[in-house]
Amino acid sequence: MASLFSIFIGMALINNFILSRFLGLCPFFGVSKKLGNAVSMGVAVTLVMFLASVVTWVIHDYILVPFEAEYMQIVIYILVIASLVQIVEMTIKRTNLSLYNSLGIYLPLITTNCAVLGVTLINTQETYSLVESMVSSIGGGVGFIIVLSIMSGIRERLDLADAPEAMKGLPIAFITAMLLSITFFGFGGIV
Amino acid sequence: MTRWRKDFLKGIIVSNPVFVLVLGLCPTLAISTSIDNALGMTMGVTIVLLGSNIIISAIRKIIPNSVRIPVFIVIIASFVTIVSLTFQAYFPDIYESLGIFLPLIVVNCIVLGRAEVFASKNSVFYSIADALGVAIGFMLALLIISFIRQLLGTGALTIFGNELFSLPGLVEHPLSIFIQAPGAFLVIALLMALFKHTGVIE
Amino acid sequence: MKNSKAKQALPILVLTVVVLIAVSVLSFTHDITKAAIAEQKDNKVKNMLKEMFPSIENYKYEDNLYTISSQDDIIGYAFLASGQGYGGEIEILVGLEDENTVKSIIIISQTETPGIGARITEKSFTSQFVNLPIDDIALSRDGGKIDALTGATISSNATVNAVRETSIEKVRLIKEVP
Structure with missing residues (x-):
């Protein structure tokens, strides 16, 4: 139990995907200007991360390892993620149109979000069990949502800030990320 | 030949993948802690980019539009696996220090971006120019960032285990924040602002 | 009618062929590098153990x-x-x-x-x-x-x-x- 908790905290805060592992930076700097959008994007990523972790765990332990085909890992994982994104997109479209309208545009982008492939590779590398993989993917997702929301709030204000001409736009966003990243150092050592 | 040169040159500075197009940020920031890592990553990306650009442009006319992206992904993932296995077998040190960022070349937007934007619409001849140009642009960006981070973060510059030079004072008390996560954000922010200010990039 | 069916099957056919080629190329690469990778792993362990126990046989x-x-x-x-x-x-x-x-x-x-x-x-x-x-x-x-x-x-x-x-x-x- 203690170790599940430390996996969760580790993935969500200490080794945060965006601020410390540098995974999923594109949506972080790309779409995160409105809080609502940031949360929707984060939820969509977390959902795919969770499903991908479960499916890749099953494939890795019951197909790749018994058949000694671990070298196919990268190809299989990315195909699993791409198919999952398609399935999730179709399911949401058929069952809940309003949800689709808020999440829909982010879904295709998730295939190439390195946080998703990243979490499945980390799970395999750390030889996590099924439950541990689930916890680690949710932890990663929660950390992703937290940082995306914080950043969206700051960027809304950043647009009004009087930054030097050359620093406007991305450079100042990177500086903000740097300060956030230092802040997250404070979580080190809590588990 | 002039068009070949144009396709080749544009990826280096005018459309530099990192500083101008802002693609492939994750590996750029994550592995730019040392020159060795930067070179290893460049090698991996170059092989994958060149290989996938060549294959995709060669078969671009027989790929049906509806399965275009899955086909690209399979081709790119295969090249990444080849690179990953080769590194693991012959360059185990680089393989280990790149960690999961080696397999993550699959989702590097630079590679898929070139496949979609360039290789799927142009001949093999020009796709090679495009891949090489973009790879050099990527290498330049990585080298600049990792040079600064390694020098300030460790006080010395080493390539493949050989120390080139070290800064007295800084070696004893390195600014280790630079090889940690915040340093990556700081360096790329300042470089981008500098390039913008001097007009190197728009 | 027949023509349109063929058209529908083509994308799946192409994708299958590409995947098959990819799998065979990869298993070929795997075969070539397998021995070297195993040796690297073994060497790494051996070197570390040798550092600890210089007289290891x-x-x-x-x-x-x-x-x-x-x-x-x-x-x-x-x-x-x-x-x-x-x-x-x-x-x-x-x-x-x-x-x-x-x-x-x-x-x-x-x-x-x-x-x-x-x-x-x-x-x-x-x-x-x-x-x-x-x-x-x-x-x-x-x-x-x-x-x-x-x-x-x-x-x-x-x-x-x-x-x-x-x-x-x-x-x-x-x-x-x-």
Whole structure:
């Protein structure tokens, strides 16, 4: 139990995907200007991360390892993620149109979000069990949502800030990320 | 030949993948802690980019539009696996220090971006120019960032285990924040602002 | 009608062919590199064990325990220990000279703060473990013989605890099997 908790905290805060592992930076700097959008994007990523972790765990332990085909890992994982994104997109479209309208545009982008492939590779590398993989993917997702929301709030204000001409736009966003990243150092050592 | 040169040159500075197009940020920031890592990553990306650009442009006319992206992904993932296995077998040190960022070349937007934007619409001849140009642009960006981070973060510059030079004072008390996560954000922010200010990039 | 059906099947056919080609190319690459990869992994283990036990001639790996031998005599044991440090997991290779004494340790992987906790990899810290009785492996403030790194108590403590606890566990295992 203690170790599940430390996996969760580790993935969500200490080794945060965006601020410390540098995974999923594109949506972080790309779409995160409105809080609502940031949360929707984060939820969509977390959902795919969770499903991908479960499916890749099953494939890795019951197909790749018994058949000694671990070298196919990268190809299989990315195909699993791409198919999952398609399935999730179709399911949401058929069952809940309003949800689709808020999440829909982010879904295709998730295939190439390195946080998703990243979490499945980390799970395999750390030889996590099924439950541990689930916890680690949710932890990663929660950390992703937290940082995306914080950043969206700051960027809304950043647009009004009087930054030097050359620093406007991305450079100042990177500086903000740097300060956030230092802040997250404070979580080190809590588990 | 002039068009070949144009396709080749544009990826280096005018459309530099990192500083101008802002693609492939994750590996750029994550592995730019040392020159060795930067070179290893460049090698991996170059092989994958060149290989996938060549294959995709060669078969671009027989790929049906509806399965275009899955086909690209399979081709790119295969090249990444080849690179990953080769590194693991012959360059185990680089393989280990790149960690999961080696397999993550699959989702590097630079590679898929070139496949979609360039290789799927142009001949093999020009796709090679495009891949090489973009790879050099990527290498330049990585080298600049990792040079600064390694020098300030460790006080010395080493390539493949050989120390080139070290800064007295800084070696004893390195600014280790630079090889940690915040340093990556700081360096790329300042470089981008500098390039913008001097007009190197728009 | 027939034509449109053929048109619908084409994308799937192309995708299948591409996947098949990819799989065969990869299994071919895998075949070529397999031996080299296995050798690299073996070499890495051998080199580390050799660093610990210079007179090593052979080793046996069973139940997560390396048994080191030289001229048919068992000269020591080695195993992996891991602990939760400040920035994540610390992995340590621990060598035992006999059931009571640590031979030496090597930090295999860690993600501690560079310049602070990451100094656990330095000789000045790891050399403290050399030829130390397992009972003495504790930080000096807890009555042991290991001095913690300045400003890096969590990293030092995690290393010390991992080495001591895993050593005690493995010694029990070694004593069970004569």
